[in-house]
Amino acid sequence: xxxxxxxxxxxxxxxxxxxxxxxxxxxxxxxxxxxxxxxxxxxxxxxxxxxxxxxxxxxxxxxxxxxxxxxxxxxxxxxxxxxxxxxxxxxxxxxxxxxxxxxxxxxxxxxxxxxxxxxxxxxxxxxxxxxxxxxxxxxxxxxxxxxxxxxxxxxxxxxxxxxxxxxxxxxxxxxxxxxxxxxxxxxxxxxxxxxxxxxxxxxxxxxxxxxxxxxxxxxxxxxxxxxxxxxxxxxxxxxxxxxxxxxxxxxxxxxxxxxxxxxxxxxxxxxxxxxxxxxxxxxxxxxxxxxxxxxxxxxxxxxxxxxxxxxxxxxxxxxxxxxxxxxxxxxxxxxxxxxxxxxxxxxxxxxxxxxxxxxxxxxxxxxxxxxxxxxxxxxxxxxxxxxxxxxxxxxxxxxxxxxxxxxxxxxxxxxxxxxxxxx
Numbered sequence: 001x002x003x004x005x006x007x008x009x010x011x012x013x014x015x016x017x018x019x020x021x022x023x024x025x026x027x028x029x030x031x032x033x034x035x036x037x038x039x040x041x042x043x044x045x046x047x048x049x050x051x052x053x054x055x056x057x058x059x060x061x062x063x064x065x066x067x068x069x070x071x072x073x074x075x076x077x078x079x080x081x082x083x084x085x086x087x088x089x090x091x092x093x094x095x096x097x098x099x100x101x102x103x104x105x106x107x108x109x110x111x112x113x114x115x116x117x118x119x120x121x122x123x124x125x126x127x128x129x130x131x132x133x134x135x136x137x138x139x140x141x142x143x144x145x146x147x148x149x150x151x152x153x154x155x156x157x158x159x160x161x162x163x164x165x166x167x168x169x170x171x172x173x174x175x176x177x178x179x180x181x182x183x184x185x186x187x188x189x190x191x192x193x194x195x196x197x198x199x200x201x202x203x204x205x206x207x208x209x210x211x212x213x214x215x216x217x218x219x220x221x222x223x224x225x226x227x228x229x230x231x232x233x234x235x236x237x238x239x240x241x242x243x244x245x246x247x248x249x250x251x252x253x254x255x256x257x258x259x260x261x262x263x264x265x266x267x268x269x270x271x272x273x274x275x276x277x278x279x280x281x282x283x284x285x286x287x288x289x290x291x292x293x294x295x296x297x298x299x300x301x302x303x304x305x306x307x308x309x310x311x312x313x314x315x316x317x318x319x320x321x322x323x324x325x326x327x328x329x330x331x332x333x334x335x336x337x338x339x340x341x342x343x344x345x346x347x348x349x350x351x352x353x354x355x356x357x358x359x360x361x362x363x364x365x366x367x368x369x370x371x372x373x374x375x376x377x378x379x380x381x382x383x384x385x386x387x388x389x390x391x392x393x394x395x396x397x398x399x400x401x402x403x404x405x406x407x408x409x410x411x412x413x414x415x416x417x418x419x420x421x422x423x
Contacts, residue, residue: 029129035385051101059094061168066417074409092168102130114264115282123186125151150190159301167263171422174351181333185260198232208249223249241303248296270412290362291320312337331359347382388420
């Protein structure tokens with residue numbers, strides 16, 4: 001706890017220092033780190049913040065959970081004993097720099113995470129929404145419609161990554177846990193995004209790996225991703241968004257689309273063996289299909305908001321294999337969220353989610369076809385735009401795992417409480 005206290009003191013000190021210099025402000029073409037960032041997907045093309053020189057914005061996120069879960073299995077492998085208690089507090093340091101009109105640098109650092117005791121950088125990117133800094137003459141063709149991102153960054157595959165918890169940043173997630181199959185990774189590359197009157201399209205190229213490298217050149221292939229969709233505020237009460245995304249690479253030394261979150265999951269030590277540690281077994285409650293060589297993933301994400309009611313869907317298929325396998329395996333990931341927001345500021349909400357994944361485990365034709373399903377029911381209260389409190393009941397079941405697998409007959413359930421600060 002001493003480490004987390006020092007972390008928050010450091011964040012607070014940096015924030016106070018920035019505000020004292022008049023630098024704690026909104027940025028151009030930027031997603032707010034507080035409640036205003038909820039249901040924001042890609043940053044839009046509305047230029048609502050003027051540029052008046054280089055500015056630095058320092059912000060942060062801090063999250064703490066109270067966990068009261070129980071788990072059980074068939075008994076083939078003994079589970080670690082768990083009960084009620086607080087989890088490791090997690091924190092992010094967010095730095096944004098306005099470098100020129102329409103040009104922003106973003107850097108996110110994990111100050112405290114479940115998996116890593118040390119401070120480490122999640123990633124950083126340069127976002128360009130205007131080309132006036134190049135003095136090319138009339139650049140309206142770019143400024144009005146296009147956005148370019150380059151760097152080592154969270155890739156824009158699907159829409160679920162805009163609604164997930166990212167270490168200390170749990171402000172945008174109406175739930176406490178992310179999806180069972182969690183499509184999230186950071187890769188080195190670039191994305192070009194088009195937006196006009198609700199129509200959105202994106203193409204991107206990356207190295208296809210979380211860290212990259214120069215060894216094993218024959219195994220490393222480029223990764224291509226794309227997104228096409230429509231996002232429109234129909235009237236004051238109705239918003240409709242529908243996107244389809246694809247992610248594909250023909251080869252990789254170690255692809256991490258399904259294992260790129262190095263910070264860790266929320267359900268600490270659920271379904272883990274005796275002797276497990278929260279850092280060593282940091283993906284509790286998730287599953288990685290192990291498609292680490294070639295992979296093609298596609299997802300359809302509908303989103304509808306009618307007054308306070310929000311519906312979000314995730315209909316996904318991932319096909320691929322590891323380097324030591326001879327045949328591709330196919331996994332499906334289906335999720336449905338319903339959120340109802342109340343109050344003049346929509347500062348209260350109720351939420352329910354159903355998520356089910358199914359597919360064949362690694363290991364050849366004899367490997368079993370398994371499935372995992374989860375129900376999450378809860379709600380939240382934005383005490384202020386910067387403070388969020390959540391409550392969740394979760395129940396997860398493991399189906400058709402082999403007799404010697406620790407997950408055979410497995411399930412966990414219980415209550416979670418989470419507090420989030422974001423600024």
